[in-house]
Amino acid sequence: MNQRETTVIWNKHSGKPYCNAIVWQCTRTQELCQELKDRMLGSSIRAKTGLHISTYFSGPKIKWIFEEIPNVRKDAEAGKAVFGNIDSWIIWNLTGGSKKGRHVTDYTNASRTMLMDLRKLSWDEEITAELSIPSQMLPEIRPSSDKDISGYTSRDGPFKAKIPVCGDVGDQQAALIGQTCFRRGEAKNTYGTGCFTLMNIGNEPLISKNGLITTCAYGFEENKCTYALEGSVAIAGAAIQWLRDNLGIIKSASETEEMAKSVAGEGSGGIFFVPAFNGLFAPYWDMYARGCIVGITRYTRKEHLVHATLEAICYQTRDVLEAMIGDSKIKITQLRADGGAAVNNYLMQLQANLSGLRVIRPTITETTSLGAAYSAGLALGFWKDLDEIRRNWQIDRVFTPEWPEEKQQRMYRDWKKAVMRSKNWIEEQS
Numbered sequence: 001m002n003q004r005e006t007t008v009i010w011n012k013h014s015g016k017p018y019c020n021a022i023v024w025q026c027t028r029t030q031e032l033c034q035e036l037k038d039r040m041l042g043s044s045i046r047a048k049t050g051l052h053i054s055t056y057f058s059g060p061k062i063k064w065i066f067e068e069i070p071n072v073r074k075d076a077e078a079g080k081a082v083f084g085n086i087d088s089w090i091i092w093n094l095t096g097g098s099k100k101g102r103h104v105t106d107y108t109n110a111s112r113t114m115l116m117d118l119r120k121l122s123w124d125e126e127i128t129a130e131l132s133i134p135s136q137m138l139p140e141i142r143p144s145s146d147k148d149i150s151g152y153t154s155r156d157g158p159f160k161a162k163i164p165v166c167g168d169v170g171d172q173q174a175a176l177i178g179q180t181c182f183r184r185g186e187a188k189n190t191y192g193t194g195c196f197t198l199m200n201i202g203n204e205p206l207i208s209k210n211g212l213i214t215t216c217a218y219g220f221e222e223n224k225c226t227y228a229l230e231g232s233v234a235i236a237g238a239a240i241q242w243l244r245d246n247l248g249i250i251k252s253a254s255e256t257e258e259m260a261k262s263v264a265g266e267g268s269g270g271i272f273f274v275p276a277f278n279g280l281f282a283p284y285w286d287m288y289a290r291g292c293i294v295g296i297t298r299y300t301r302k303e304h305l306v307h308a309t310l311e312a313i314c315y316q317t318r319d320v321l322e323a324m325i326g327d328s329k330i331k332i333t334q335l336r337a338d339g340g341a342a343v344n345n346y347l348m349q350l351q352a353n354l355s356g357l358r359v360i361r362p363t364i365t366e367t368t369s370l371g372a373a374y375s376a377g378l379a380l381g382f383w384k385d386l387d388e389i390r391r392n393w394q395i396d397r398v399f400t401p402e403w404p405e406e407k408q409q410r411m412y413r414d415w416k417k418a419v420m421r422s423k424n425w426i427e428e429q430s
Helices: 030-038 042-049 058-068 072-077 086-094 125-130 171-178 237-247 255-261 302-328 345-355 367-380 386-390 405-422 425-429
Strands: 007-011 081-085 104-106 140-142 187-191 195-202 213-221 224-233 272-274 292-294 334-338 358-362 395-399
Touching: 007 058, 007 072, 007 086, 030 042, 030 058, 042 125, 058 072, 058 081, 072 081, 081 086, 086 104, 171 187, 171 195, 171 213, 171 224, 171 367, 187 302, 187 367, 195 213, 195 302, 213 367, 224 302, 237 302, 255 302, 255 345, 272 302, 272 405, 292 405, 302 345, 302 405, 334 345, 345 358, 345 395, 345 405
Parallel strands: 104 140, 187 334, 334 358
Antiparallel strands: 007 081, 187 195, 195 224, 213 224, 272 292, 358 395
8 A cells, every 4th residue: 555646766776866746735746747738638537547737647757757856867778867756766776676676566556657547557658758768667557456466575674584476556446445345336535634525436447527536446367357436635634733833722633622622613703714725626627726714804714714625525526526426427325435534424424414414433533554564465366356445344333414405505606716816827927
């Protein structure tokens, strides 16, 4: 299980990265992405990869490194420099590094590079050519649960033992597996630094018309994949960190539940907080948006801002869910919740109230690690099949909607107005 999209390029002989990893939230590739859009490549890239052209994904980050860091492109063309998301970097080091390390990735991580053809499950030559990325620097693409084993840990490494490396899956897809969303239409949301809602759409990729991305959900056999619609929200728990670290309103994230409950009768006091700190991801894909707080009066207190921050997490999730229903035509009645912020009971009830869905929290909320373990265990035969894994999933608590639909819709309409205030901020300013 690993952080997706975060990009590393290293020398396969020395084992040293050419520069610091570029994390998924970084917006330094904004101009490169705009160039791709100006060249009218958005439709063809989306049709092949299921992704929007965005600073989010790995492909533009590779091109940025080529243009900004000396000698990387030359070494890549010579077969010395290799690329990987964090999974590839870790596996390469675990399995021997510069001596004999395996340079591999899996379907889920490869689908987040903006370089992989979703249907062929292979690197797309036209896209890599457009970005001037040599194919020899890309990792071999393997199943998420690899029965043929992607390698063994080196006895010279940290484990001092020969351990099979046979499970590799991106963190959000790992959470989908950990939540046992193996049937079409089952959906989960992970409440972490960002929010990531995934819905299983079966064995055929569906290209979204409503601002979502299509991604590989998991692949437990070679050349076979189950797909998902995903809505990625860049700032969720990170907004709570901002309240703590930048504004000093809270000392710890755990305080938000009691502070929000203290104004439960009045909610956010009429304010809306759109935390578009580095643009808006799904379903808006506006890299020019920036955060805003609207509706402030002299009545506004810090408790209202805390409440509005929790609401923002829920509203952004509802944005994604509405898009999923529009794309799939599947009626979603429940949402499985996990991640660090899922322990906040007030947030979970607020999500149920603002979305009109039953929110189900399992007994194990750290489902990303669980999903990675399931992937490896399936490869080794520790678990027989998906039905056996499904029987392990247990419910901790169910949060049922308590608000009338009229209140839900009215507040959601006001949220959409606030989002419009944040969009295209940089562009309009310039």
